[in-house]
Amino acid sequence: AQPSAPAPISASLRELEFGQLNFLHTTDTHGWLAGHLQEPSYSADWGDYVSFATRMREKVEAQGQDLLVVDTGDRVEGNGLYDSSAPKGVYLSEILRHQHIDVITSGNHELYKQNTSEAEFLTTVPNFRGKYLASNIDITHPETNELVPLAPRFKKFTTKQQGIRIVAFGFLFDFTGNYNNTVVQPVEKTIKEDWFQEAIRDKDVDLFLVAGHVPAHSPEYRAIFEEIRGIRWDTPIQFFGGHQHIRDYAKYDSKAFALASGRFMETIGFMSIDGLSTSDRPSTTSGPVFKRRYIDNNLYSFYHHTGLDEESFPTEKGRNVSQLITESRSALRLDRVHGCAPRTLWMSRVPYPHKDSVFTWLQTQVLPDSLKDESRGEVPSVAILNTGAIRFDIFQGQFTQDTIWTISPFTNSFRYVKDVPYEKVQLIMEVLNKQTKILDTFESGSSLPPLPRPENLARMEDFIVEEEEESLDTPIYDMAALHQAPISTNRQDNKIVPGYTTKDDAGTDGDDTLHSPISFYQVPNCIQALLSANTSGVPETVDLIYIEFIQPHLALAAKFAGLDVDFFQDSDVYMSSTTMTDLLLAWVKKHWKCE
Numbered sequence: 001a002q003p004s005a006p007a008p009i010s011a012s013l014r015e016l017e018f019g020q021l022n023f024l025h026t027t028d029t030h031g032w033l034a035g036h037l038q039e040p041s042y043s044a045d046w047g048d049y050v051s052f053a054t055r056m057r058e059k060v061e062a063q064g065q066d067l068l069v070v071d072t073g074d075r076v077e078g079n080g081l082y083d084s085s086a087p088k089g090v091y092l093s094e095i096l097r098h099q100h101i102d103v104i105t106s107g108n109h110e111l112y113k114q115n116t117s118e119a120e121f122l123t124t125v126p127n128f129r130g131k132y133l134a135s136n137i138d139i140t141h142p143e144t145n146e147l148v149p150l151a152p153r154f155k156k157f158t159t160k161q162q163g164i165r166i167v168a169f170g171f172l173f174d175f176t177g178n179y180n181n182t183v184v185q186p187v188e189k190t191i192k193e194d195w196f197q198e199a200i201r202d203k204d205v206d207l208f209l210v211a212g213h214v215p216a217h218s219p220e221y222r223a224i225f226e227e228i229r230g231i232r233w234d235t236p237i238q239f240f241g242g243h244q245h246i247r248d249y250a251k252y253d254s255k256a257f258a259l260a261s262g263r264f265m266e267t268i269g270f271m272s273i274d275g276l277s278t279s280d281r282p283s284t285t286s287g288p289v290f291k292r293r294y295i296d297n298n299l300y301s302f303y304h305h306t307g308l309d310e311e312s313f314p315t316e317k318g319r320n321v322s323q324l325i326t327e328s329r330s331a332l333r334l335d336r337v338h339g340c341a342p343r344t345l346w347m348s349r350v351p352y353p354h355k356d357s358v359f360t361w362l363q364t365q366v367l368p369d370s371l372k373d374e375s376r377g378e379v380p381s382v383a384i385l386n387t388g389a390i391r392f393d394i395f396q397g398q399f400t401q402d403t404i405w406t407i408s409p410f411t412n413s414f415r416y417v418k419d420v421p422y423e424k425v426q427l428i429m430e431v432l433n434k435q436t437k438i439l440d441t442f443e444s445g446s447s448l449p450p451l452p453r454p455e456n457l458a459r460m461e462d463f464i465v466e467e468e469e470e471s472l473d474t475p476i477y478d479m480a481a482l483h484q485a486p487i488s489t490n491r492q493d494n495k496i497v498p499g500y501t502t503k504d505d506a507g508t509d510g511d512d513t514l515h516s517p518i519s520f521y522q523v524p525n526c527i528q529a530l531l532s533a534n535t536s537g538v539p540e541t542v543d544l545i546y547i548e549f550i551q552p553h554l555a556l557a558a559k560f561a562g563l564d565v566d567f568f569q570d571s572d573v574y575m576s577s578t579t580m581t582d583l584l585l586a587w588v589k590k591h592w593k594c595e
């Protein structure tokens with residue numbers, strides 16, 4: 001772990017149930033390879049994960065079993081380790097490559113911008129040659145300008161110990177927000193292509209492995225499942241997915257399951273399959289048995305599941321990777337303090353509006369104080385911001401160079417349209433905040449990227465823990481104590497701390513660590529702030545300021561609202577070259593001085 005990471009808290013753990021074939025899975029890590037430096041439950045880093053995968057491989061191979069490691073994309077955007085270097089990602093890709101990954105795929109974040117997808121093509125794909133799969137993504141080759149597959153479409157391989165024959169694919173969901181140097185072919189179309197049809201007709205296959213940046217419960221995975229099942233009625237299928245930032249497990253039939261392993265290096269997903277037939281050993285049981293576990297990413301869990309300790313657990317390579325992360329964070333000055341947050345601000349642990357909501361803070365303080373383009377004088381304005389632009393909670397205490405990128409990693413700046421009737425803005429807000437499906441169905445085949453926060457799409461209802469409200473002002477963890485405390489192995493000491501309490505298709509026993517539940521409140525897709533309105537009451541017309549990411553959604557919502565404005569032609573830059581990240585950082589430096 002990183003030197004400044006809090007020690008994990010000892011807890012009651014559920015055991016892993018190993019099988020003939022075992023998997024470790026990460027997804028949506030978004031640059032958090034240093035782990036969480038303010039949350040003990042997730043405080044292991046990528047170096048610890050390198051050690052963990054090695055020790056797990058040693059453990060299962062000693063029993064004649066196999067281990068495969070999978071990552072399903074969105075490795076970029078969301079943490080200083082990726083976002084604060086120039087060019088972005090140079091430190092991250094060096095750290096990432098040290099994990100032995102057997103199957104790796106792209107997420108949507110690898111494709112939003114041309115430079116990101118080109119870095120993927122020129123660096124990450126070669127770093128994971130033979131492991132990186134891209135079943136439905138093409139890229140314009142940066143030198144030849146030809147459209148080529150981002151990586152091979154699929155691969156067939158056999159496992160080291162048992163020779164289990166696996167055909168593996170690597171998909172991305174039907175994403176439409178990519179920059180035009182890449183092409184994402186819809187999954188439903190891809191699976192009709194000859195190469196896929198041939199691959200699923202291969203008779204010498206013991207398992208189909210579908211890795212992808214695709215939600216575990218999704219129409220895309222349903223389509224792949226049905227296509228394979230139509231040809232191979234009996235062959236086991238293991239899906240690994242992601243994108244919605246949740247822990248999830250989907251049962252497609254008794255021989256086909258999908259695991260999604262959360263977000264931001266909070267979770268290492270574990271799967272095992274027992275009873276697979278192989279070329280020289282037909283299955284001995286009535287059918288394969290699938291087991292899943294969501295491991296909290298911390299050293300207490302890692303030691304427990306490997307049966308090792310502080311001395312015996314780390315590998316030399318793992319230690320070196322942790323050291324490389326420390327050096328990279330130091331070169332990027334990620335611990336530089338810009339201010340001190342007086343209290344914790346939550347994204348979804350409190351309702352919106354609420355005094356402890358990060359969105360209420362933005363609406364009532366940051367946007368009114370900071371969004372001002374001198375060239376517009378005192379013209380009243382309304383600013384619209386998508387809640388998905390903010391990616392993480394702000395914890396009470398030091399606000400560092402890393403914090404700014406964890407909450408606002410995108411390079412989005414602002415635009416505006418003048419003379420918009422205030423009442424039309426309210427109608428637009430209503431449309432934007434109706435479920436995104438409305439916008440999707442309005443113009444089917446439109447190229448709208450998803451608007452809501454991914455967590456919001458996955459959890460359509462509030463989950464309220466009644467007794468939580470009173471404890472919100474108390475920090476979850478006593479950080480001072482945690483920095484000194486050794487990991488206790490004394491079961492009596494086990495505390496139940498708030499964390500994941502996952503419910504999935506297999507029940508409520510998926511998490512390795514027993515936690516108390518945390519509230520989850522839905523937030524709107526977009527919030528608005530009325531700015532520079534010196535008059536009492538509402539203005540008749542306003543400058544409509546918006547963050548550029550939502551321009552296509554806004555344009556569509558405006559049509560709904562009967563506003564005749566061409567957002568692509570009639571809008572202009574607001575506060576030239578100021579991004580949301582710049583705005584937030586300047587506000588913090590000015591208002592949140594450390595005592």
Ligand SMILES: Nc1ccn([C@@H]2O[C@H](COP(=O)(O)O)[C@@H](O)[C@H]2O)c(=O)n1
Pocket residue numbers: 074108109112243244245386387388389390410411412449450451452453454549
């Ligand atoms: N430039 C961007 C890119 C994305 N967003 C927000 O992120 C959401 C997608 O996040 P995933 O991690 O699930 O892929 C998207 O819906 C937007 O809300 C953004 O604001 N700006």
